Amino acid sequence: xxQKHRREFESLAEAAERTGLSTKTIRRxxxxxxxxxYRSGPRVLRVDPNDVDQMMVRLPTMSAGPESMGARRxxx
Numbered sequence: 001x002x003q004k005h006r007r008e009f010e011s012l013a014e015a016a017e018r019t020g021l022s023t024k025t026i027r028r029x030x031x032x033x034x035x036x037x038y039r040s041g042p043r044v045l046r047v048d049p050n051d052v053d054q055m056m057v058r059l060p061t062m063s064a065g066p067e068s069m070g071a072r073r074x075x076x
Contacts, residue, residue, distance in 0.1 A: 009038060009046035019052060029055060 016023045026047070029035040035055050037045045 008049060009040075010049050010052075012037075012045055012047065015047050015049070015052045018049070019056060026052075 010018070012023045012026045015021075016026050026035065030037045030045070030047075035047060036051050037047050040046055
């Protein structure tokens with residue numbers, strides 16, 4: 001049996017809720033071309049959750065050295 005992969009979409013409000021962003025920020029990312037959107041009628045926009053996740057970029061963290069563990073250098 002040959003099944004095609006069905007794409008999932010979410011509303012802008014759902015994407016905003018899931019990522020902790022505002023719908024205004026999601027709309028700005030769409031307008032700037034960072035995030036693709038799909039129209040399903042004159043006023044209905046949807047986004048692919050995978051595209052939204054790829055928009056979120058992980059920042060590098062500090063190494064677990066003494067300074068990051070709360071240790072401070074002695075003052076002179």
